[in-house]
Amino acid sequence: MNAPTPTAQIETQKTDGSSLPPVPMTGNLPPRVPEVFDHEYRAAMRSLLEAREPMDWIGVHQFLGFPEDRAAGAQFVTRRLSAAPDPERVVLSHSTQAILTVLCGSLVGANGVLAVEELTYPTMAKFAKQMGFNLVGVKLDDQGIIPDAFEKVCKEHKPRALYTLPTLQNPTTAMMGLERRKEIVEIARKHGVAIFEDDIYSLLPEGVPSPLADLAPDITYYMLGTAKSIGAGLKAAYLVTPTTTEPARLFWPGSGMTYWMIAPANAGVATELVHNGGADRIIAAVREETRARQNMVAETLKATSYRTAPECLHVWMEAPSNRDLQGFGEDCKRRGADVGPASSFLLAGGSAPHRIRFGTGKARERSDLQRGLDAIAAAYFS
Ligand SMILES: Cc1ncc(COP(=O)(O)O)c(C=O)c1O
Structure with a gap:
């Protein structure tokens, strides 16, 4: 396994010295696109209030x-x-x-x-x-x-x-x-x-x-x-x-x-x-932001093994083979990324693959996502 060159120092502390909470990456919500969404939603609400009794x-x-x-x-x-x-x-x-x-x-x-x-x-x-x-x-x-x-x-x-x-x-x-x-x-x-x-x-x-x-x-x-x-x-x-x-x-x-x-x-x-047409404009903005976030995944985790797609809200990543899955998840969290183990998705017996799933959309800003990705990379190569 080749360790990547570290992309950045992971921020684990706020400027006041208190620690930052782990980046929420267990869910797979779409990313925020307020520059499009807010306008479209307000316009839709306003015209509805006029149009309907x-x-x-x-x-x-x-x-x-x-x-x-x-x-x-x-x-x-x-x-x-x-x-x-x-x-x-x-x-x-x-x-x-x-x-x-x-x-x-x-x-x-x-x-x-x-x-x-x-x-x-x-x-x-x-x-x-x-x-x-x-x-x-x-x-x-x-x-x-x-x-x-x-x-x-x-x-x-x-x-x-x-x-x-x-x-x-x-x-x-x-x-x-x-x-x-x-x-x-x-x-x-x-x-x-x-x-x-x-x-x-x-x-x-x-x-x-x-x-x-x-x-x-x-x-x-x-x-x-x-x-x-x-x-x-x-x-x-x-x-x-x-x-x-x-x-x-x-x-x-x-x-x-x-x-x-x-x-x-x-x-x-x-x-x-x-x-x-607001639905299409919002979806297009979410698609674009999802792709940008997937580029960050590709850049930060290129030396790891994972499955995803450019417009997918989640990533299915292999845990290092020499690490126990739960311990790896805990390590990611300690370093700043809250991720989900494969076992959470196994509902009817069988054995869980040695993988984690994480979402790219819930991190509020791209900088938050980067902090989470850096934490996963650091845990992976430790
Ligand atoms: C596969 C799948 N279906 C449905 C949902 C939930 O959708 P809704 O909010 O419309 O119930 C989720 C949310 O995590 C999901 O992952």
Whole structure:
């Protein structure tokens, strides 16, 4: 292992002599882009307040979303789907998480089996525990789910659904190629397995293969949240269901619960941003800042081994082979970078790879990110 030339002295102290907290790098939020975001969000809010009658807008339940918001959702998802779905197939929610709780509750259910990527979004383990369904992990390679492994899981465990992140998978950053996507939907269809496709990381990279929902719209529940491309606090996520009757069956009135509903003001802002092009301008700014931050990763960690992509919000990095994973993570933190061990993403048994995941977006400024990256490099080469 070649040690790089040190890039900079790591700042661990504030000017008043007190110590700086570790840079938060466990999460993978999009980076701040206030020079674009603030203007766009304010403009959207202002024009909404003029355009909509508050009492009719806020004083009522809008259940699956007002028709204009569902239509904007149908338009928003064309950033990924090849054609706008019928708005009657679209549900607005405040989060991908809320959509997932409804889908898991009704389509997997207590004691049912949900197939998941062997390493995946840790919240799925919490949902499984709360709702009493079982997770079965599917082995992954560089392109995500391995078809033979998925087929084996289908035969042996009879999952009711598959939860998958085919684009910049969390945490491995795997990108499923088109042929692989076709193989996965074919296996799902053959075994009667519904697909919960979480495409939340797909709006920053360009030239991403078609979503599974384009290949198999009849069995795929397609989720496109805005938390990783526009803003985590916008609290707007879109679901496209296979048919026009599914929204009412699964959400309202079928579920008889409204906890998943989007706040009308958030729905309205999202709609305004879709219509006036603000969403695209914010996404473009986040993309550009993500690329700049990835260049910093490439420069600082070039002598290490990791996987990521120029428009990926997280990095999947090998820990030094002679170091215990937990000890390496603690060392990174002591030196100034809070990172997550691979074991946090292993939800259904198996062994965790000797890796850490860290996000580049939560560090407030690039200088903060640099401090965190320098800390990781220092821990790696110590
Ligand atoms: C894969 C994945 N899906 C969904 C979410 C959360 O999205 P939302 O805020 O829309 O629930 C996250 C956030 O960490 C995530 O990593």
